[in-house]
Each structure stands twice: as structure tokens, then as C-alpha cells.
Amino acid sequence: MCLGFDTGNGRANLSLVDPTMTPIAIPVYIVAPYFHGDPGRGNKFFRHREEHPVSENDTIESLLGGLFVSVAMAERTTFSSYEQETLRSVAAHSSPSSSVVYIQTFRGRFLIVPRETTFKELFAGARWPRDGPLAFEDARETPRKRDFEVDGVVLGHGWFIEVWVIPKDKWKLQ
Numbered sequence: 001m002c003l004g005f006d007t008g009n010g011r012a013n014l015s016l017v018d019p020t021m022t023p024i025a026i027p028v029y030i031v032a033p034y035f036h037g038d039p040g041r042g043n044k045f046f047r048h049r050e051e052h053p054v055s056e057n058d059t060i061e062s063l064l065g066g067l068f069v070s071v072a073m074a075e076r077t078t079f080s081s082y083e084q085e086t087l088r089s090v091a092a093h094s095s096p097s098s099s100v101v102y103i104q105t106f107r108g109r110f111l112i113v114p115r116e117t118t119f120k121e122l123f124a125g126a127r128w129p130r131d132g133p134l135a136f137e138d139a140r141e142t143p144r145k146r147d148f149e150v151d152g153v154v155l156g157h158g159w160f161i162e163v164w165v166i167p168k169d170k171w172k173l174q
Helices: 060-064 067-074 080-094 119-126
Strands: 024-026 028-032 046-049 099-104 110-112 161-167
Touching: 028 060, 046 067, 060 067, 060 161, 067 080, 080 099, 080 161
Parallel strands: 028 161
Antiparallel strands: 028 046, 099 110, 099 161
């Protein structure tokens, strides 16, 4: 799956006045290293690839809403001790009040992103240098080495974005 356009054929819409304004479809992975939806996975990170690339107008919450509950239901076991652990993990990752959503930038900054943020706002808000203040909280405590260094959302192997979800009680352990 590669970065492409959000059209039926994946190509730029040439009927627009400016074809470069065709919305982009973005491949996304949701990564939750502390999510225990399947006890058989051991200590492996939970990593979920969205089946279809998302539009730049989709919100992060549209991807996270119900994700952890549905994974837990699909991986349900008959062992009650595992079910309790899974339910605690679902609660810690699903609620905006008990989890942190962040993305990493090319220069290694960790930007805490509200769940209501669209991907278009994410790209614009993470861009550096900028005239105004950074749109998202930067979790890195070290200042930038140079004010003029170019930075933005990192597109990983295969041109995808990783959206990380961490429980707040584990956040400062990173």
C-alpha cells in the first residue's frame, strides 16, 4: 500500500481547476505497545493497519473509535483472568482521558495530538519551520538544535503514518 490519491482510480483528479488539490489517501498503522487484546501475543506490540487508506479529512478518532473493543472481542478467550486484563487494557486505550495519542516527526519530535484532529490538520500542524507556535504539544523536553530545521510528519517504510496510543500511566516511562 502506497500513498495515493483519494479517488476511485487512485490518480489525480484532472477535472479540477488545480489537479494538485486532489485529496490524498494515507496509509495508517495504529500502534499500541501496551495493548493486551490477545494474551497469546506475549510482549509483541499491537500494530493494526487500516484496510483502506484514510482521507486527509478523516479524524484520528474515526480510526480509534471501537478499534480496541473490536480487537478484544475478536481475540476473546475463555480464561477469565485474561478477560479482566484485556478489559482493563481496552479501557486504558479507548478513553481519551486515560490515553495519549502521538505521532513522531522526521526529526524525532513526539507530538501529542488530540483525537479530533484531521490528517490534513496533522500535516499542517507538524510542519516546521513555521511562523506561529506549534499546533501540538511537543513531548520532547530538549529544544530544537536550529530554529530553521525542516520537520514534519514522518512517513515510514512504504509511506505510511504511525499513530501511537499509550495509556497515560505509561506515557512518562517512554
